[in-house]
Amino acid sequence: MKSMHPTHNQTAAIVSTPAPAEALSTALTLLLAGIAGLAVATLYYTQPMLALMGTSLGASTAAIGLVPMLTQLGYAAGLLFLAPLGDRIDRRRIIVIKAVVLTGALAIGAAAPGIDLLLAASFVVGLAATLAQDVVSSAATLAPGHHRGRVVGSVMTGLLLGILLSRTVAGVVGERFGWRTMLAVAAASTALVVVVAARGLPRIQPTTHLAYAALMRSLGKLWRRHPALRRAALAQGLLAIGFSAFWSSLALMLSGTPFHLGSSVAGAFGLAGAAGALAAPLAGRLADRFGPEVVTRLGAALAAAAFAAMIFATRLGPQAQLLVLGVAVVGFDLGVQATLIAHQTIVYALEPGARSRLNAVLFTVMFVGMAAGAGLGSLLLARWGWTGVTVLATASAVGALLVRLLGVERSPAACADEARIAAA
Numbered sequence: 001m002k003s004m005h006p007t008h009n010q011t012a013a014i015v016s017t018p019a020p021a022e023a024l025s026t027a028l029t030l031l032l033a034g035i036a037g038l039a040v041a042t043l044y045y046t047q048p049m050l051a052l053m054g055t056s057l058g059a060s061t062a063a064i065g066l067v068p069m070l071t072q073l074g075y076a077a078g079l080l081f082l083a084p085l086g087d088r089i090d091r092r093r094i095i096v097i098k099a100v101v102l103t104g105a106l107a108i109g110a111a112a113p114g115i116d117l118l119l120a121a122s123f124v125v126g127l128a129a130t131l132a133q134d135v136v137s138s139a140a141t142l143a144p145g146h147h148r149g150r151v152v153g154s155v156m157t158g159l160l161l162g163i164l165l166s167r168t169v170a171g172v173v174g175e176r177f178g179w180r181t182m183l184a185v186a187a188a189s190t191a192l193v194v195v196v197a198a199r200g201l202p203r204i205q206p207t208t209h210l211a212y213a214a215l216m217r218s219l220g221k222l223w224r225r226h227p228a229l230r231r232a233a234l235a236q237g238l239l240a241i242g243f244s245a246f247w248s249s250l251a252l253m254l255s256g257t258p259f260h261l262g263s264s265v266a267g268a269f270g271l272a273g274a275a276g277a278l279a280a281p282l283a284g285r286l287a288d289r290f291g292p293e294v295v296t297r298l299g300a301a302l303a304a305a306a307f308a309a310m311i312f313a314t315r316l317g318p319q320a321q322l323l324v325l326g327v328a329v330v331g332f333d334l335g336v337q338a339t340l341i342a343h344q345t346i347v348y349a350l351e352p353g354a355r356s357r358l359n360a361v362l363f364t365v366m367f368v369g370m371a372a373g374a375g376l377g378s379l380l381l382a383r384w385g386w387t388g389v390t391v392l393a394t395a396s397a398v399g400a401l402l403v404r405l406l407g408v409e410r411s412p413a414a415c416a417d418e419a420r421i422a423a424a
Helices: 008-016 026-041 047-057 066-081 083-087 091-111 115-128 131-142 145-177 179-200 212-225 227-255 263-277 280-290 292-313 318-348 352-405 412-423
Strands: none
Touching: 026 091, 026 131, 026 145, 026 179, 047 066, 047 115, 047 145, 047 179, 047 227, 047 263, 066 083, 066 115, 066 227, 066 352, 083 091, 083 131, 083 212, 083 352, 091 115, 091 131, 091 179, 131 145, 131 318, 131 352, 145 179, 145 263, 145 280, 145 318, 212 227, 212 352, 227 263, 227 292, 227 318, 227 352, 263 318, 280 292, 280 318, 292 318, 292 352, 318 352
């Protein structure tokens, strides 16, 4: 129970942190969604422009393929080593600092004279872009429990639209004005995030005073303590392999025979994916109503079916194949994102005081999968063509479905009771 006479610092924390029992305002939810979308978009701007960037810098296909791979690895490293700090430090402060670093990294990337500096900047972009996950964790903390799935789903819609529309925007801007212009525009957008986050986000009181080393050790304890966390991370990581393999290879595939299409067309597929992402709030509501386990299975099955359809589409003519690709993008994006919302609902309910760390574990595994998918996608495209990419994507989605079908999820209440016993 809080003291009746709090100190000045305690008072600031109490006043500035909205009570989680109250519903979040629409304005704050939209602000969180917008910041998440602008931040995470920086991970994907380069994907439809890879062919342009390789030509401009005189880099080989293998070398330019390292750009999305290092960005995803940077994101995974940031999730593992930086995201847990959200339980110890005011998340608004973390978001602002990361946005400043992200702005600088994008500006350096835009001015990079060669591939080496661009690769280094790409890794830092990944590290700093993890502010998007700090935003999601903030939304889960601020939202009341009975609306958490809906609120997280709404914020994730902004994040997912950032992922998918970033490719469309980058494809058009890159083709018309050059890839450096696109990265400069991205730097300007994250500079805007610095301003709006500092002025518009509430302070969020830390939930632990663990030292950094102890905080990092607690990640392993959380992993061992919660089978639900392990299953969620493994299934989402498998889905991420196929998701990333597709998107990191699409522009290179479309630029070759028989399509010979530019970056704007590759980016336009992001619009199809955005249609799937718009269903993210529905996934949150379904998770609230029927339980997240059902949503994870349906989502993984839908992704597997969509990827499988692309395997058979490789036997069709160019126009028919593009049509199937467009429909499949809607399907697998909806499946992957619905599964992610449900997994977050499962994970956030395990230990409310460790949400940043739980989220860090989930997304670290997911983005290791993303990095692996980006690397494997370019390798398979070079060796076995688009068929190799689609087979990989299908196999990874089927693997995720099997993870969700095998075993029985324990209730969050049982996991929370176990956590209290372990902490006693």
